[in-house]
Amino acid sequence: LALYFHIGEREEKCIIEDIPSDTLVVGNYKVQRWDIHKHDFLESAPGLGMFVTVTSPSGEVLLSKLYGPQGTFSFTSYLSGEHIICFQSNSTRFAVTAGSKLRIHLDIRVGEHFLDESAIQAKDKVNEVNVRLEHLIEQIHHVTREQDYEREREEKFRKTSEETNSNILWWAIVQTLILISIGIWQIKSLRDFFISKKLV
Amino acid sequence: MLLRGYGTAGPWGWLTLLLVACVAWASEITFELPDNAKQCFYEEIVQGKKCTLEFQVITGGHYDVDCRLEGPDGSVLYKEMKKQYDSFTFTASRNGTYKFCFSNEFSTFTHKTVYFDFQVGEDPPLFPGENRATALTQMESACVSIHEALKSVIDYQTHFRLREAQGRSRAEDLNTRVAYWSIGEAIILLVVSIGQVFLLKSFFSDKRTTTTRVAS
Numbered sequence: 118l119a120l121y122f123h124i125g126e127r128e129e130k131c132i133i134e135d136i137p138s139d140t141l142v143v144g145n146y147k148v149q150r151w152d153i154h155k156h157d158f159l160e161s162a163p164g165l166g167m168f169v170t171v172t173s174p175s176g177e178v179l180l181s182k183l184y185g186p187q188g189t190f191s192f193t194s195y196l197s198g199e200h201i202i203c204f205q206s207n208s209t210r211f212a213v214t215a216g217s218k219l220r221i222h223l224d225i226r227v228g229e230h231f232l233d234e235s236a237i238q239a240k241d242k243v244n245e246v247n248v249r250l251e252h253l254i255e256q257i258h259h260v261t262r263e264q265d266y267e268r269e270r271e272e273k274f275r276k277t278s279e280e281t282n283s284n285i286l287w288w289a290i291v292q293t294l295i296l297i298s299i300g301i302w303q304i305k306s307l308r309d310f311f312i313s314k315k316l317v
Numbered sequence: 318m319l320l321r322g323y324g325t326a327g328p329w330g331w332l333t334l335l336l337v338a339c340v341a342w343a344s345e346i347t348f349e350l351p352d353n354a355k356q357c358f359y360e361e362i363v364q365g366k367k368c369t370l371e372f373q374v375i376t377g378g379h380y381d382v383d384c385r386l387e388g389p390d391g392s393v394l395y396k397e398m399k400k401q402y403d404s405f406t407f408t409a410s411r412n413g414t415y416k417f418c419f420s421n422e423f424s425t426f427t428h429k430t431v432y433f434d435f436q437v438g439e440d441p442p443l444f445p446g447e448n449r450a451t452a453l454t455q456m457e458s459a460c461v462s463i464h465e466a467l468k469s470v471i472d473y474q475t476h477f478r479l480r481e482a483q484g485r486s487r488a489e490d491l492n493t494r495v496a497y498w499s500i501g502e503a504i505i506l507l508v509v510s511i512g513q514v515f516l517l518k519s520f521f522s523d524k525r526t527t528t529t530r531v532a533s
Contacts, residue, residue, distance in 0.1 A: 119344070119360050119362075119437065120342075120346075120358055120360050120435065122356065122359065123357070131348070131349065132346050132347060133347040133348060133349065133430065134347065135347065135478065135482065223346070225346070246454075246456050246457060246460065249457075249460045249464075250460065253460065253463050253464060256464075256467045259471070260471060263471075263474050263478070264474070267474070267477070267478065267481065270478075270481060270485065271481065273485065274481065274484060274485040274488060277489055277492055278488050281488065281491050281492040281495055284492070284495050284499065285495055288499040291503070292499075292502065292506070295503065295506055295507070296506070299506065299507070299510040299511075300510075302510075302514075306514050307517060307518075310521070
């Protein structure tokens with residue numbers, strides 16, 4: 118767990134994962150609390166937990182659990198799209214003291230990154246290659262799923278662009294018609310007005 | 318956490334596994350950076366490791382962000398302002414905690430979504446060298462080349478996905494802007510032209526009493 122970042126004690130930090138459907142996401146995290154007296158992050162703070170909330174692209178909550186200071190969570194996506202993973206600590210005491218913060222170590226694995234290392238330690242050569250091949254097949258499936266998702270998104274993109282294009286064309290035509298008709302109305306109205314005022 | 322459950326392996330197996338577990342790490346995170354905010358990430362790196370930091374802004378404003386990478390002694394290894402996309406490779410010259418920060422402090426009201434990928438070390442070899450007395454078999458070589466090819470496919474896919482997300486974000490912005498602008502301009506046109514006519518009429522109505530004799 119090498120990468121880490123800091124947040125305030127009551128703050129919620131969210132990361133976004135844009136993934137295709139049927140993809141397994143596994144996350145490992147570790148949280149430490151800043152100790153003001155020791156001026157360092159405590160190795161383990163008792164009672165400190167993290168709320169992990171995962172929201173699917175349709176707004177439905179896939180996962181919402183309280184874990185301890187160190188934990189692993191996982192979920193499988195049903196829909197393709199942006200899934201939002203949020204972390205918030207369960208500390209209730211108000212962070213009145215300035216500089217009270219949390220250090221979160223995070224590691225998120227999406228799709229095919231799982232190497233079951235224990236199976237590889239088999240002495241049998243054929244078994245090892247077998248395992249590697251299965252891993253490769255898993256990778257290929259992930260690539261295929263991403264490509265399907267990409268096709269969906271490109272369609273949405275193309276629809277938006279075509280809609281913009283037709284909007285602009287429609288607007289140009291309507292604007293010209295409005296201009297011409299308003300111009301005619303203005304001149305007619307003024308001419309009638311001046312004739313009635315006996316100025317013309 | 319990688320070492321759990323390997324009780325049956327011999328001592329060399331443990332060593333290899335330990336080496337494999339320490340060799341490489343890659344973290345990629347997509348997060349939202351609010352306006353006037355700065356977000357820093359830290360990573361402990363061993364000396365001599367070759368590391369790559371790559372980032373891209375996906376949505377928001379002009380799609381640019383400030384990025385800064387500092388070594389354990391505070392020395393600035395990489396600093397760029399208002400960049401949309403960049404990739405930076407460096408070799409860790411000393412042990413310690415390296416820090417990289419993304420800053421949106423120059424922006425007053427646009428949130429940015431930033432993606433970054435921080436790769437530490439090279440990937441572990443597919444078939445660890447326990448018995449390197451013999452060369453890799455054909456099966457193993459084929460596996461290795463397929464694995465490399467797939468890794469680069471996945472890499473390209475990620476890049477493409479990010480570019481497409483950025484393009485789509487721009488297209489949706491453009492669409493909403495065009496919609497609002499056309500409605501706004503229609504309203505302004507009508508209001509201004511009708512207003513003009515009535516204003517002109519009002520000029521002549523007031524002077525009616527003073528110009529009655531001129532036209533005869």
